[in-house]
Amino acid sequence: MDDTTSAAIDRMKASPLFPFDGDLNLKTLGPPMDAELPRNGEGDKPCGSCGNDERTWWSNERWKITTVQRSINPVGLFLETVDHIDFEDFDENYASEFGVLTMHLEAAIRSLESVGRVHIHRWGDGSSHFHVWFQGRPAKQLELYGWGNVLWAQVAEPLPQEVVDANHEVIVADLSRRYGGVVADR
Numbered sequence: 080m081d082d083t084t085s086a087a088i089d090r091m092k093a094s095p096l097f098p099f100d101g102d103l104n105l106k107t108l109g110p111p112m113d114a115e116l117p118r119n120g121e122g123d124k125p126c127g128s129c130g131n132d133e134r135t136w137w138s139n140e141r142w143k144i145t146t147v148q149r150s151i152n153p154v155g156l157f158l159e160t161v162d163h164i165d166f167e168d169f170d171e172n173y174a175s176e177f178g179v180l181t182m183h184l185e186a187a188i189r190s191l192e193s194v195g196r197v198h199i200h201r202w203g204d205g206s207s208h209f210h211v212w213f214q215g216r217p218a219k220q221l222e223l224y225g226w227g228n229v230l231w232a233q234v235a236e237p238l239p240q241e242v243v244d245a246n247h248e249v250i251v252a253d254l255s256r257r258y259g260g261v262v263a264d265r
């Protein structure tokens with residue numbers, strides 16, 4: 080490991096956002112793959128969104144809100160399209176609705192006392208069905224700020240289901256008041 084890499088690792092370990100301690104060795108990148116990996120909903124891989132309506136907490140004709148895997152975050156939601164499309168299929172109407180919905184959903188999540196700020200992620204590597212992550216970051220918990228949240232959320236003990244569900248109920252009710260749409264019966 081060269082000095083620049085060692086210094087970068089030391090800086091990362093010194094950050095309160097980094098959840099691990101001890102000796103760290105940087106892995107070596109593998110060679111580039113022959114092709115991009117197929118995503119869910121591409122080729123023979125089934126889509127995890129289409130037809131799985133029991134995941135839906137709120138919807139209108141073109142958009143739906145579903146839950147992400149439970150974590151230490153008091154809120155974890157996906158904003159998805161109803162149709163099996165991705166960003167490259169958007170027209171300006173979809174783009175406009177996405178912006179307005181993002182504004183309202185962010186505000187609904189941020190209004191919870193247990194949420195300090197809302198992290199909004201677009202990855203797009205796992206599924207070809209449009210989805211954006213909305214993670215409500217716990218209020219006043221330094222380690223879970225920023226990029227630390229992505230790591231901690233994968234390893235820390237999740238909050239109880241009933242706590243997260245109660246938060247999501249408040250948010251989708253708030254969103255339906257702000258924007259319309261239908262809150263799913265649960």
Ligand SMILES: [Zn+2]
Nearest residue numbers: 126129163208
């Ligand atoms: Zn789909």
